[in-house]
Amino acid sequence: NAGVTQTPKFRVLKTGQSMTLLCAQDMNHEYMYWYRQDPGMGLRLIHYSVGEGTTAKGEVPDGYNVSRLKKQNFLLGLESAAPSQTSVYFCASSYGGTGADQPQHFGDGTRLSIL
Amino acid sequence: AQSVTQPDIHITVSEGASLELRCNYSYGATPYLFWYVQSPGQGLQLLLKYFSGDTLVQGIKGFEAEFKRSQSSFNLRKPSVHWSDAAEYFCAVGAAGYSTLTFGKGTMLLVSP
Numbered sequence: 034n035a036g037v038t039q040t041p042k043f044r045v046l047k048t049g050q051s052m053t054l055l056c057a058q059d060m061n062h063e064y065m066y067w068y069r070q071d072p073g074m075g076l077r078l079i080h081y082s083v084g085e086g087t088t089a090k091g092e093v094p095d096g097y098n099v100s101r102l103k104k105q106n107f108l109l110g111l112e113s114a115a116p117s118q119t120s121v122y123f124c125a126s127s128y129g130g131t132g133a134d135q136p137q138h139f140g141d142g143t144r145l146s147i148l
Numbered sequence: 149a150q151s152v153t154q155p156d157i158h159i160t161v162s163e164g165a166s167l168e169l170r171c172n173y174s175y176g177a178t179p180y181l182f183w184y185v186q187s188p189g190q191g192l193q194l195l196l197k198y199f200s201g202d203t204l205v206q207g208i209k210g211f212e213a214e215f216k217r218s219q220s221s222f223n224l225r226k227p228s229v230h231w232s233d234a235a236e237y238f239c240a241v242g243a244a245g246y247s248t249l250t251f252g253k254g255t256m257l258l259v260s261p
Contacts, residue, residue, distance in 0.1 A: 037191070064247060073157075075238065075253035076192075083247050091248065123191055133242025133249050134180045134199055139191035 035059050039124050039140035046114045046147050054109040054143050056124030063129030065107040066091075066137065067099060069120040076123065082107055083129065114147045121145070150175040150241045154252035161229050162260050169224040169255050171239030180242035181222040182249065183213055187235045195237075198222065209233070234259045 040055040056065065066081040068091075078091030082101040096118060098110045107126075111118060121144050125137040151174040161167050173179055180199050184192040196207025203215040213224045222239060239252040 066248070073253065076251040078248055081248060089247075125192075129247075133246045134244065136182060136194045136197055137192075137249060139184075139193070141189075141191045 037124055037126055037138050037140035039122075039143050041143060042141070043144045044146070046111075046145065048114060048116060048147060050114050051110070051112050052114065052145075053111075054122055054124075054145075056107045056109070056126075056140060058105055058107075058124075058126040058138070060126060060128075060138065061104070062126035062138070063104075064127045064135075064137075065101065066125040066127075067097070067107065067109045068123045068125065069093065069118075070123060070142070071120050079109065079122075116147045119145060119147045150179065150243050150246075150250050152239050152241050152250050152252040154237075154239055154255050156255045157253075158256045158258065160258040160260055163231050164228050167224075167226045167229045167233070167257070169237050169239075169257070171222045171224065171252060172220050173222065173239075173241045174220065175241060175243055177243065178217075180244075180249075181213075181215060182240040182242070183207065183211070183222075183224050184238045184240065184251075185209075185235050186238065186254075192238060195224070229257075229259055231259045231261075233257060 037058045067079040068076040080099040085104040124140045127135040127137045153172045183195040236254045240249040242249045
């Protein structure tokens with residue numbers, strides 16, 4: 034049982050390049066989330082999805098787009114990467130339930146550097 | 149909106165000593181409370197959760213936490229720390245009707261020999 038898998042694990046981009054981070058979960062979870070983690074800032078929610086075909090903005094959505102075409106996958110896109118987007122990105126998923134009463138399961142992260 | 153405060157950025161504890169990590173939350177109704185641990189280079193792992201009922205909850209790896217409504221706190225404790233407990237610890241709060249959690253900024257635990 035793989036849980037939450039993030040691809041790639043590391044990436045270096047140049048300013049202005051685009052890329053897509055992939056998150057896949059095999060737990061049949063309804064809810065999926067993208068966070069960024071920066072030193073001293075904790076986890077900040079970028080976007081999330083409460084089901085296939087739905088997405089919503091989190092705390093820091095600017096510069097990112099997401100898609101949830103399949104229940105098991107949640108894609109995070111950077112259209113034009115900026116150095117401020119250098120961070121560690123975490124994907125998480127949860128069963129959903131009646132709201133935020135279910136624990137989130139996390140992937141191991143993607144370390145992204147923008148030069 | 150809910151918020152979470154972890155007052156201690158770093159804590160150093162001697163191996164074998166007891167540990168208490170503080171977490172204070174702000175939310176009007178009964179919150180859903182979680183503690184997660186993050187080892188270097190890893191994602192977050194759930195230690196324990198509180199939804200309702202007994203205010204003292206037991207988790208994995210010998211951790212426990214106590215919900216105190218009067219103090220808006222959910223402190224994490226362990227009676228005897230092991231060197232392998234060195235990691236960053238995050239408190240998180242959720243609420244009925246919301247789809248997301250709010251995380252604290254984390255407390256880094258260092259364990260000295």
